[in-house]
Amino acid sequence: MNYKTPKCSCEQCQLKNLFFSHVSEDELFDICDIKEERTYTKGQRILNEGDPIDDFLYMKEGLVKLSKSSGEQKDQIISFSKPFDFVSLLSVFSSKVHMYSVTALEDSTVCVLDLNVVKNKAQENAMFTMDMMVRISEATDKIIIENLIIRRKQLKGRVAHVLLYFANYIYERDEFELPISRREIAEYIGMTTENVIRTLSEFRKDNIIKIFGKDILIVDKSRLESISEFG
Amino acid sequence: MNYKTPKCSCEQCQLKNLFFSHVSEDELFDICDIKEERTYTKGQRILNEGDPIDDFLYMKEGLVKLSKSSGEQKDQIISFSKPFDFVSLLSVFSSKVHMYSVTALEDSTVCVLDLNVVKNKAQENAMFTMDMMVRISEATDKIIIENLIIRRKQLKGRVAHVLLYFANYIYERDEFELPISRREIAEYIGMTTENVIRTLSEFRKDNIIKIFGKDILIVDKSRLESISEFG
DNA sequence: AGAGCCTTATGATAATTATCACTATCTAAT
DNA sequence: ATTAGATAGTGATAATTATCATAAGGCTCT
Incomplete structure (x- = not known):
């Protein structure tokens, strides 16, 4: 039990x-x-x-x-x-x-x-x-609308969207512990695990986010929003 | 009015x-x-x-x-x-x-x-x-499940799926007039119009379907089903 | 009939994404 | 602590898909 x-x-x-x-x-x-x-x-x-x-x-x-x-x-x-x-x-x-x-x-x-x-x-x-x-x-x-939104973005936009989803909708903070693995992000946005990881690394290199394992800090939110919207 | x-x-x-x-x-x-x-x-x-x-x-x-x-x-x-x-x-x-x-x-x-x-x-x-x-x-x-199904296929599988959707679910016949344009198929499956057209042409060349404008005849349904399922 | 517009069609090329291969890191279990 | 298995990370390459260009065919409107 x-x-x-x-x-x-x-x-x-x-x-x-x-x-x-x-x-x-x-x-x-x-x-x-x-x-x-x-x-x-x-x-x-x-x-x-x-x-x-x-x-x-x-x-x-x-x-x-x-x-x-x-x-x-x-x-x-x-x-x-x-x-x-x-x-x-x-x-x-x-x-x-x-x-x-x-x-x-x-x-x-x-x-x-x-x-x-x-x-x-x-x-x-x-x-x-x-x-x-x-x-x-x-x-x-x-659910239906969230799916439509994700599907019309490409890789970077989708990853950015997921980060903003957790920051704005789930945790209401710009610093949070990702509750899911990179693989699960991939399963949510319909991309491969490797590409999710690569994209997160790229965001880190571009100083848009900081990553400590599962801990994420959104440093440049407007940049992330722009990526989410326009790729 | x-x-x-x-x-x-x-x-x-x-x-x-x-x-x-x-x-x-x-x-x-x-x-x-x-x-x-x-x-x-x-x-x-x-x-x-x-x-x-x-x-x-x-x-x-x-x-x-x-x-x-x-x-x-x-x-x-x-x-x-x-x-x-x-x-x-x-x-x-x-x-x-x-x-x-x-x-x-x-x-x-x-x-x-x-x-x-x-x-x-x-x-x-x-x-x-x-x-x-x-x-x-x-x-x-x-709607949600149909979306999930489409999203896990790639181009050819998606186009095959749409043809089967109209044949099996909407018209219940293997010969029917497509009610939508190639562009609309693309809008439904989330691909480009050109690639939808190309894929239909490919199915035609492979003798899986016959095309007369908007009229579609499914010739080799099991083949189409196989493409829909496995790509 | 002809002009304009949209759809269908095809090819060449570019961009995006997946796959494969390999390490490193972390976690759980002995 | 140590091994096994999952997760995270990176690069090279292949596959997939998009973009751009161009053209033929249909359709509507005058």
Whole structure:
């Protein structure tokens, strides 16, 4: 067993406002009564592509990647989820099995609801379902648009984009520890590991970033933005 | 005015079963009472990126493309919608404006519901909302996965994939008229027009397909499938 | 019919990216 | 500590794709 199961009291849980604004106190109790939290350490697999979907998961703490393996051992990273994102988001209402694998990139805590309870609630409370639908379509829209953005850049622009993505969107700081390997960057932007490494080295030589292993410091952000936009 | 507005009787409309299986006859009447159909000729723009979202649209007849223009004049095609697909699908519940443009590739008929009526219905009928959510997440999943598939192929594989996509998924025949130009194929698969043309010529020279302008005949389908899969 | 514009087409060349080969560094496990 | 295996890093070369140039064919508009 690789997770702990402390019950948390939803009355004081900030997640309540984010997810269940149209759920009454009574309903909330039903939902939270069956809620558990699971914590995963960096690198642990949370869900496997193809696993049956039994739970409804959302991020409480940490960072995870959603990925899909294509044939042999080539993985593609689809997106990253941070606190308050749904994890089993994409297929949870339209598929019997998970379409993606989910892996912890940092020590992460996931809140787990029984999917059937959520589904039942969704069938009787339309406002709840509406909220859910809005959040799902926002999240999938973001994935689709992020993909479009990456695809129209070339190597340097893509690498620059990823650095800015972590700096601006995930960490909100210009100095951070990369939560993923060079290979995973490559899997996210659709380039080879070698070229990702080469590009990072080039940014370093051009004094755009400083690199200490996985620690990145963005020195010249406007330059990086310009590369991201124009190549 | 570039559309006709014949009311149609929903009692006998096959769309009823597809979209509104959890809506009562009375509710159906409310919805259909405000329904109109719009027809567009090949090439006509149905929606513009950035337009405010007032309607809820779905395909009754024809074929459309969803696209996004990135800066200058470079377009990216996101997906194609055929009958019974939602058109204003992606952003309709999560954005005030359309995130994509929609253009008719063939003469097309679109059913138009007032978005507020649909939203009101969604807020009071949870089963209806559930149905909608399932359909939305199915459709967006399909877009995301199709993108992943395309991105891991190279030029020849991508072109082969597109041909098979139209043959298998859109027309269900091995002989069909391409609904899009070579340039649009390029915008869909993220390659240049010249290389798309070159690749098609190469397939023709290798007796994999026959080309008469926009008319395509797939001669050696297993070969095309092999190229799509392995390059 | 002819002018202008877009699409299709093909070739030559340049740019970009992948592959292969080899080291170095780091991490986990004994 | 020491080895094994993954990750990071660099260079040379090959493969892939883009760019530029140029031309033929279609289409629309007058």
